[in-house]
Amino acid sequence: MKTVFVIGAAVSNEVGLPLGATLKQHIANVLPHQEGGNDYVRNVLVRHDVRRMMNACTRVREGLGLAASIDNLIEHLSDDDDAVYCAKIGIAASVLSAEGGSSLWVNYSGAKRPVPAETTYGDLFRLIVGQVPRAEIADALRSASFISFNYDRCLEHFLYRSIQAYSGVDNDNARAIVTNIRVVHPYGSLGPLEWVQGGGVRFGEKLEVANLESIAANIRTFSEEKRSEEIELVREFVATAERLIFLGCAPHPQNLALLRPPNFRANSVYATMYMPPPRDPEGQATPPMAEFAAPSIEAFIGTIQTWPREGTSSSMPKQWCFVEPLTSRQLVLKYGSQWTGPPT
Secondary structure, three states, X not given: OOEXXXXXXXXXXXXXXXXXXXXXXXXXXXXXXXXXXXXXXXXXXXXXXXXXXXXXXXXXXXXXXXXXXXXXXXXXXXXXXXXXXXXXXXXXXXXXXXXHOOOOOOOOOOOOOOXXXXXXXXXXXXXXXXXXXXXHHHHHHHOEEEEEOOOOOHHHHHHHHHHHHHHOOOHHHHHHHHOOOEEEOOOEOOOOOOOOOOOOOOOOOOOOOOOHHHHHOOEOOHHHHOOOHHHHHHHHHHHHOOEEEEEOOOOOHHHHHHHOOOOEOOOEEEEEOOOOOOOOOOOOOOOOHHHHHHHHHHHHHHHHHOOOEOOOHHHOOOOOEEEEOOOHHHHHHHHHHHHOOOOO
C-alpha cells in the first residue's frame, strides 16, 4: 500500500504555528521599519545597503496587507530582488520564532515536555505505528510518504521525538528512522534539523544564534519551485500513490497544479475543506459550513478529476473522492480505520 499525506498549514497550526494571515502579520512585525521591527533581523539586513534594504522592507510590508499570502506577494515581486530577499528573511525569522513558541519546542538545557499527542501529527503517528512491534516501526513509517507545503519542520521534529518517547530508542536510532521517511517540501523549509547527519538548525533556534541568510536560502517561491528537483519527487509521490490524503490544505490552484502527476493511479482521495464561514455585519447569521464550503469542494474534486489516469474510468470505485468540511483530526477520526488496510 502506498499512502501519501499532503500536509498544510492547519496541521502545524494545531501545535502553534501561524496560519497565512497571522504569518503575514508576524513578517510585517519582524521586518525593520520606523516604529520598530526585530533588532536581529535589522542587523542582518543592514549588512547590505541600508537605504536599499529599508526601502525593500517597506515595499514588502505595504504589500502584505493586500496579498493573499506571503508566497503570492513574493511571486508578484519576483523581479524585485531586494524585496524577495527581505521577504524570505522575514519568513525565516517568523517561522523559526514560531517553532520556538510552539508546543513542540524543547528546552534543550532543561526537562523535556511531552510531545503534544492530541494533534493531527499524533493521530497520524498512532495510525501508522500504533499497532506494529517496535522492530517494525521503521518499515511502518516508510509505508507512508509526506508532502508538506509548510516551511516549518514540525512533522520531522514530531516524528523524531515521538519515536524516542514511544519506542524508547536512542537519538541515533531515531535519526536513522526519521531520515529514511519520505518527506518533501515543495516550497522548501527552514532546512535540516540539528540531529540530521551533517548538522542543521535546531527546531525553534533563537534568532541571534541562527544564520538567517542561510536559512532563507532554503525558501522557494512559486516560480523557483519549477526549477527544483524536488518537484519531480512530489509528482512521483502522487503518481505512485494508491491513496492520497490532504490534511489542513487550502485548495490553492498553484498547489494543485504543482501536484498534478503525468499519470494518476490512486483508488481513493480524501481531503479536508474546513472553511469557517463569515458572519454577516451584524453577527446575526452564519451560512452552514457545508453550504459555504461546497463551491471549493466541487472545484477541488473537479481539478482532481482532470488529472490523467492510468487505465479506464470503469476501473474506478463508484465513490473514490471524499472531501468534507471537517478539520484534519475529524477527517482522521472518521476515515482513519480505512487507511490502515489495502485500498478499496
